[in-house]
Amino acid sequence: MPIILGVDDLRPLPQATRLARTSGEGVLLLEEHRDLEIDELWLDHDLGWDDSIMPVVALPEEAAFAGRPFRIGMVFVHSANPGGAETVVRVLRRWNYRVRRAVA
Template identity: 35%
Template sequence: MINVYLDDYRPCPQGFVAAKTSEECILLLEAEKVDVISLDFDLGWGQPTGLKVVEHIVASGRYPRTIYIHTSSPSGRLQMHHLLIQHAPPEVVIHNRAMGDG
């Protein structure tokens, strides 16, 4: 079981596997069982966003046990959180904040 940190800019925390793009993150979600995932929204100019990863999680039903949304994009945070809250099973813990905040 692994922990995944999706971000193109911020350093990856210890104990996490870095994914710099939504494609890398989706490949990790498909290949491994993910315990904790932390998601950024903006992943570089013109690149697919973290919302693509959330859409994949919802479509595949492969939910990590815990999901953090650490993006600084207010609209991106709202979109990802709303989709997760609508579809995630009750046992999935969703934090609308970065790890360690609050």
């Protein structure tokens, strides 16, 4: 069964096998799947109030910097915040993750 993780405060993301609603939950979700092949990772930039996806994005970024990147087939960034979404795309592509902008 594919592993499809999502981090979004509002969208249901029915394709996700696991879903986090805050950056803190998202960090824990990625840490739980650290040594597994993640088929898809769906990320929303704005997670309500003053929360954003950036603490979650920092995990694969730091892992790649350390020479042990997460194994993620594709990262989909879906956000109503174009600037925030582009930041996520730019950061993850810099570390050779496959990333696409998407509509969720």
